[in-house]
Amino acid sequence: MAKDKQQVVVSIYPDWCKGCGICAAFCPGEVLELGPDGKARVVQGATCRNCGFCEHHCPDFAIVVKTKRRIANNREVDHAHEG
Numbered sequence: 001m002a003k004d005k006q007q008v009v010v011s012i013y014p015d016w017c018k019g020c021g022i023c024a025a026f027c028p029g030e031v032l033e034l035g036p037d038g039k040a041r042v043v044q045g046a047t048c049r050n051c052g053f054c055e056h057h058c059p060d061f062a063i064v065v066k067t068k069r070r071i072a073n074n075r076e077v078d079h080a081h082e083g
């Protein structure tokens with residue numbers, strides 16, 4: 001069986017983002033940039049290293065980093081209640 005590789009999902013809440021650019025400037029995976037609307041956006045999620053820098057340093061708590069495996073586990077818990 002293939003090794004369970006975690007995929008990282010970076011979510012940005014534009015309403016909370018003030019466009020300071022800290023996340024884009026210091027992201028080691030070059031995942032983020034400021035879009036034309038002045039808000040942060042994900043440009044290449046696949047290179048996210050799950051370091052957590054953006055989530056921990058965003059002054060407005062506008063970024064959340066999660067792993068897909070964690071999301072999948074939550075779904076499995078939901079399905080278990082259906083049976």
Ligand code: SF4
Nearest residue numbers: 017018020021023058
């Ligand atoms: S650090 Fe937060 S507020 Fe600043 S650009 Fe990134 S998401 Fe927006």
Ligand code: SF4
Nearest residue numbers: 027048049051052054
């Ligand atoms: S968790 Fe790290 S690598 Fe991933 S987007 Fe945030 S700063 Fe970049």
